[in-house]
Amino acid sequence: MPTKTEKDALTGREIRDHEWDGIHELDTPLPRWWLYTLFATIAFAVVYCLLYPAIPLLHSHSEGMLGYTNRAALVQSTERAAAQQAQFIDRIRAASLEDIRKNPELLAFAETGGRAAFNENCAPCHRAGGAGAKGYPNLADDDWLWGGTLAAIHQTITHGVRNADPDSRQSQMPRFGADKLLTPQQISDVADYVLSLSHQPAPAEAAKRGAAVFAENCAVCHGEKGAGNPEIGSKNLTNGIWLYGGDKATLVETITNARNSSMPAWGARLDPTTIKMLAVYVHSLGGGQ
Amino acid sequence: MAPAHAQEAHDQEGIPLFAPHEKVYPRSVRGSVRRVKWAVLAVCLTLYYAGPWLRWDRGPGHPHQALLIDMPARRAYFFWIEIWPQEVYYFAGLLILGAVGLFLVTSLYGRVWCGYTCPQTVWTDLFLWAERLTEGDRTQRIRLDQQPWSARKLARKAAKHALWLLIAAATGGAWVMYFNDAPTLARDLFRLHASLPQWGFMALFTGTTYLLAGWVREQVCTYMCPWPRFQSAMIDEDTLAVTYRRWRGEPRGKHKKDESWEGRGDCIDCKACIAVCPTGIDIRDGLQLECIGCGLCIDACNDIMDKVGRPRGLIAFDTDANDAARRRGETPRRRLLRPRTVIYAAVLLLVATVMAVALARRSTVEVSVLADRSPLFVRLSDGGIRNGYTLKIENNAGELRIYTVTAAGLPGALLHIAELEAPPAAAEQGVPVAVKGDAIGTFRVYLQAPRPAVRETPFAFVVRDADSGETARYDAIFRGPGQ
Numbered sequence: 001m002p003t004k005t006e007k008d009a010l011t012g013r014e015i016r017d018h019e020w021d022g023i024h025e026l027d028t029p030l031p032r033w034w035l036y037t038l039f040a041t042i043a044f045a046v047v048y049c050l051l052y053p054a055i056p057l058l059h060s061h062s063e064g065m066l067g068y069t070n071r072a073a074l075v076q077s078t079e080r081a082a083a084q085q086a087q088f089i090d091r092i093r094a095a096s097l098e099d100i101r102k103n104p105e106l107l108a109f110a111e112t113g114g115r116a117a118f119n120e121n122c123a124p125c126h127r128a129g130g131a132g133a134k135g136y137p138n139l140a141d142d143d144w145l146w147g148g149t150l151a152a153i154h155q156t157i158t159h160g161v162r163n164a165d166p167d168s169r170q171s172q173m174p175r176f177g178a179d180k181l182l183t184p185q186q187i188s189d190v191a192d193y194v195l196s197l198s199h200q201p202a203p204a205e206a207a208k209r210g211a212a213v214f215a216e217n218c219a220v221c222h223g224e225k226g227a228g229n230p231e232i233g234s235k236n237l238t239n240g241i242w243l244y245g246g247d248k249a250t251l252v253e254t255i256t257n258a259r260n261s262s263m264p265a266w267g268a269r270l271d272p273t274t275i276k277m278l279a280v281y282v283h284s285l286g287g288g289q
Numbered sequence: 290m291a292p293a294h295a296q297e298a299h300d301q302e303g304i305p306l307f308a309p310h311e312k313v314y315p316r317s318v319r320g321s322v323r324r325v326k327w328a329v330l331a332v333c334l335t336l337y338y339a340g341p342w343l344r345w346d347r348g349p350g351h352p353h354q355a356l357l358i359d360m361p362a363r364r365a366y367f368f369w370i371e372i373w374p375q376e377v378y379y380f381a382g383l384l385i386l387g388a389v390g391l392f393l394v395t396s397l398y399g400r401v402w403c404g405y406t407c408p409q410t411v412w413t414d415l416f417l418w419a420e421r422l423t424e425g426d427r428t429q430r431i432r433l434d435q436q437p438w439s440a441r442k443l444a445r446k447a448a449k450h451a452l453w454l455l456i457a458a459a460t461g462g463a464w465v466m467y468f469n470d471a472p473t474l475a476r477d478l479f480r481l482h483a484s485l486p487q488w489g490f491m492a493l494f495t496g497t498t499y500l501l502a503g504w505v506r507e508q509v510c511t512y513m514c515p516w517p518r519f520q521s522a523m524i525d526e527d528t529l530a531v532t533y534r535r536w537r538g539e540p541r542g543k544h545k546k547d548e549s550w551e552g553r554g555d556c557i558d559c560k561a562c563i564a565v566c567p568t569g570i571d572i573r574d575g576l577q578l579e580c581i582g583c584g585l586c587i588d589a590c591n592d593i594m595d596k597v598g599r600p601r602g603l604i605a606f607d608t609d610a611n612d613a614a615r616r617r618g619e620t621p622r623r624r625l626l627r628p629r630t631v632i633y634a635a636v637l638l639l640v641a642t643v644m645a646v647a648l649a650r651r652s653t654v655e656v657s658v659l660a661d662r663s664p665l666f667v668r669l670s671d672g673g674i675r676n677g678y679t680l681k682i683e684n685n686a687g688e689l690r691i692y693t694v695t696a697a698g699l700p701g702a703l704l705h706i707a708e709l710e711a712p713p714a715a716a717e718q719g720v721p722v723a724v725k726g727d728a729i730g731t732f733r734v735y736l737q738a739p740r741p742a743v744r745e746t747p748f749a750f751v752v753r754d755a756d757s758g759e760t761a762r763y764d765a766i767f768r769g770p771g772q
Contacts, residue, residue, distance in 0.1 A: 104708075131664035140677070143670045199672075239670035284707060286667060286677055286735055 085113075093273045097150040100280055107280065114281025117274050121266065122282075130285045134244055135261050140285040143241040147230040148289040154279035160265035161233070168265055171232040176217065177256025184256075186213045191251040197226045197238050198246055312434070313507055313569035315417060316427035316561075320588025329405045330414055338459065341466035345369075348687060351727070358468050364727075370648070371727075373685070375655075382644045389640060393633035395523040397625060399530045399606075400582030403517065409509050410581060412460070412502035413567065416453055423449040427564055453503045454495070461495030507568035511579050518578070523633075526609040527624045531584050533562075533573045533604050536616040541573075544597060555599045562586035562604060572604055654692065655683040656752045656761040666768045668740075674769040675737045682732070682752055682761075684724040691755045695719030698748035699738050699767055707733035721755070736767060744771035 006015045014027040049055060053069065055062040088109045092100060100106045119128065126132055130139030137145060146156045146169050159167040176182040182190070193210025195202035215224065221234040228236035235243065244250055244259060266275055282288075343355035345368055352359060357366040365372040365380075372379055391402055404410060424430045424445050436442055465487055466474055477483040478491075501509055510517060524530070538556035556573065563571050565586055568579045572586045590604040611621035661677035669675055684690050695717060696704055702716035714720050716736060724730035734750075746767040753760045 127663060129661060129663035138664070138667065140664055140667045141669055141675075236670065240668055240672045241670055284733075286675060286707075 085109075089273055092276055097154060097276060097279060100276065101150065101283075107284075110277040110280040111284050113274070114277035114279075114284075117270065117278050118281055121270065122278070125263075130282060135259070137243055138241070139282050140287055141241055142287045142289075143236060143239060144230060144287070144289070145228075145233045145235060145243075148283075148287055150279055150283050150288065152230070153282050153288070154275065156263070157275050157278050157282070158265065158267035160263045160267075162260060162262035163265055165265035165268070169233055171221070171234065173221070173234075173258040173260055175256070175258045177252075178258075182213065182217065182255070186210075187252055187255045190214050190218065191248055191255060194226065194237050194251055195246075195248060198240060199238075200246065310508065311569065313567065314427045314430050314564075315567045315569075315585075316564040316589075317421055318565040318585050318588045318592070320591060322584040322588045326405060326414065326583065326585070330411050333406060333408075333411050334415070338463050341463060341471040347371075351687070352470060354470055356467060357470070360468060371685070373683070376651075379644065379648070382640065382647075385640050386637065386644070389633060389637045392523050393630060393637055395520050396525070396528055396627070396629050396633060399524065399528050400517075400520065400580070401529075403510065403581040404583035407581075409501060409514070410567075410583065412456075412498060413506050415456060416502040416506075417567070419452040419456065420449055423452060450503075453499055457495045457498035457502070458491070460498040461491040461493070464494045465491045507579070507581075510568060510581055517581075523629065525627065525629065526613075527627055529606050529608055530576055531572055531580060531582050531586065531604065532607040532609070532612050533575070534602070534607075534612060534615070535573070535575075536612075538573065538603050550599070555594065555597075555603050557593065557597060559593055561589040561593050565589040576609075651685075652759055652761060653684070653686040653757065654690070654752060654754055654759055654761045655685070656750060656763045657681045657683075658750055658763045658765050660765060660768075666770070668770070669737065672740055673737055674740050674767075675735055676767050678734045678736070678750075678765065680732045680734045680750060680752075682722070682724050682730045684726055684728055684730065686726055686754075686757075688726040689723060690726070690757075691721050691723050693719040693721050693753045693755060694732070694734065695751045695753070696736055696748055696765075697751050699736065699746065702736050702738035702767075705735040705737065707735065713737060719751075719753075738767060741767065741769045742772060744769060 007013070008015050008026055011026060011028075015024045016027050018025055049062070050064070051066045051068075052064040053061050054064065088106065092106060092110055092113075095103070095106060100110050118126075118130070122130075125136040126139055127136070132138030132140075142148070144152070146152060146161065156169060159165045159169065161169040162171070174181055177184065177187050189206045189210035190213040191210065192202040192206040193208075193214050196204075196207040214222075214226070218226075221232060222228055222237055223234070226237035228234045240246070242250075243261075244254055266278070270278070340356050341354065344353050345355035345366070346353060347366075352366060354366065355368050357364075359365070363374045394401060420430065424433055433442055433445060462475075462478060468490075469487065474483065474487065477487070483491075505513075537554060539554040541554050541556035541558045544550075544553075544557040560571075562573070563569070563586075565588070566572070567583060567585065568581060570577060570579045572580065584606060587604045587606065591601040594601050594603055607615075607621075608623065611623070614621045658681070659679040661679075665676075667675045667677075680694065682692055682694075684692075694704065694706065696702055696719075697717065699716055703713035704716040704720055705711075705713035706720050706722060709720065709722070711720060713735075716738075722730060722732060738746075746769070748765060748767055750763045750765055751760055752762075
């Protein structure tokens with residue numbers, strides 16, 4: 001064991017006292033750039049801890065001299081974004097639905113804003129892009145229960161369907177089977193007639209019997225030829241589009257128990273500008289009239 | 290300290306454990322090679338600094354800079370060529386051309402790129418010139434570095450670094466000009482109005498220029514650059530290289546005036562070749578990695594040969610084969626046509642042809658289509674099916690163009706574009722749309738067709754430029770519920 005410092009012949013470095021199985025270690029100093037980088041990082045950490053919230057305390061944390069917080073930064077950037085959108089929002093608030101549609105700039109903004117609001121509020125039922133689902137109308141097709149003009153769409157979104165809003169879309173289909181208004185045989189016949197109305201194969205005899213039942217019970221709302229009426233939300237029964245399904249069993253189920261689904265009045269939940277943008281967006285999905 | 294240790298280590302064991310960096314003090318030199326090197330330097334620097342100031346008229350609303358990479362607008366301009374981001378493969382093609390061109394030149398003429406045109410060499414040369422201007426030539430610089438600090442030393446060092454930083458700032462400034470309108474940016478820089486990224490990138494390239502050309506120099510070539518490591522793959526016995534004619538120079542030794550040249554070589558061991566070498570090597574050790582092939586030692590040696598009255602060319606650009614031929618007293622002859630040069634030239638020609646053809650055949654209209662995914666298709670009340678697409682038409686031409694959008698392969702289909710008031714038209718006939726020049730037009734396209742028997746019907750959107758007749762095609766799929 002060397003007692004005094006000994007120098008390594010090859011490198012000129014001092015050899016440390018430790019020895020492991022005859023292997024010594026050189027006392028090589030740290031590279032200068034490495035050491036200064038370490039000092040710089042330490043200095044940076046001290047400065048950072050002073051400027052920014054960094055040190056956990058018992059119930060809170062050190063505030064930092066700059067008073068910075070992530071939450072405040074988020075609020076700030078959100079406000080900045082809102083301020084940038086404000087000019088468009090103001091114009092949309094002032095413009096009529098038709099004016100928005102005619103102005104490409106406003107239309108683009110409204111469609112984008114409408115899409116965001118739709119995905120957040122409407123897509124859970126109507127699905128992305130208004131694809132619809134059983135019981136929830138497809139908003140992209142050309143068949144509308146309550147009308148597909150901008151004004152009609154706007155009205156439906158604002159006041160909803162069959163809810164407590166005094167202006168909501170109201171209508172009630174009777175429960176023809178459950179309330180014993182029609183016999184099961186009559187219901188089966190009228191279902192067959194509806195099948196024939198929508199150009200689906202149906203037994204002619206039963207359909208003929210059903211036609212009489214239809215004229216007496218259904219035509220008052222659905223029209224003599226079953227073309228429906230958007231004023232009262234009665235379904236057009238002559239095309240290939242169905243809210244619940246157009247096969248015999250589903251039709252029987254619908255006639256027996258009625259459907260009468262509802263939709264919230266969004267006027268109570270969203271601001272008028274958002275509803276305008278929603279109307280424009282839904283109208284743009286492909287079926288707008 | 291460290292060099293002494295290394296020397297000690299070398300002495301005791303014969304194996305150096307590490308080689309600490311020794312500063313190189315290249316001496317100035319005059320001669321034909323040096324003149325060529327100055328000329329190349331002047332041309333390269335002029336091209337670089339003047340490049341962004343070249344103007345090119347592209348009409349109103351377009352940048353007037355001949356060489357411009359406009360990052361915010363995502364366009365690159367090269368005189369009459371305008372590149373969009375998706376055409377960046379032209380840049381890749383340029384890089385391939387550059388690489389193969391370098392292979393060819395290297396196999397013919399050796400390291401001329403390294404010695405003359407490489408930015409590292411050019412700027413190091415310029416910085417050395419500034420160093421000589423402020424600190425003097427080799428011996429004065431060595432003496433200055435060994436002196437203790439004094440007002441005179443400080444003044445000279447400060448002058449050198451100020452000059453270096455000035456050149457570096459001009460270099461960094463010129464770099465940023467390639468990405469901005471040069472006159473506007475120059476004004477902004479002098480008024481201190483430039484943006485943070487502009488200052489940042491200028492500082493970055495100023496810093497790297499100062500560091501690499503001032504401080505690191507030949508270490509870039511020997512330690513950092515991969516090119517010297519693998520260019521030996523392109524070099525053979527018929528490649529030009531800076532060659533010390535050992536058979537003529539050896540045995541070397543000091544030579545006194547009027548002494549006979551009989552029985553000895555022409556090399557008088559004056560070490561002039563080492564003193565002028567920018568990488569500080571001894572060319573008499575033969576071809577080596579550190580030699581960048583600049584040939585300054587040729588000038589230095591020719592000068593000495595003139596003085597001692599021996600023929601020039603003890604060190605010269607020569608091939609290995611010719612050096613051997615000369616030694617044997619045969620007539621040297623250059624072999625330019627070798628398998629490798631032919632292959633490199635052929636590849637170069639091929640890539641250049643492919644690029645030229647691609648550029649010439651470049652369409653001014655591109656189309657891309659994104660089919661709606663929700664809903665995939667819509668059933669219509671008449672039993673038909675409607676699909677929605679987002680159609681993007683890229684108008685590369687400088688001015689507004691009218692395109693006819695048609696869908697081919699969907700019999701009986703109707704095409705409707707949501708942005709237009711026009712009613713749906715037969716898909717085979719198409720609908721005209723206008724797209725502004727140098728822009729992308731985005732359209733919502735609805736295709737409506739009788740319910741197809743299959744779930745997926747392939748068809749194609751065809752967009753035709755009514756004026757030029759150019760067409761662009763995009764294969765798409767019309768989806769339905771199937772049977």
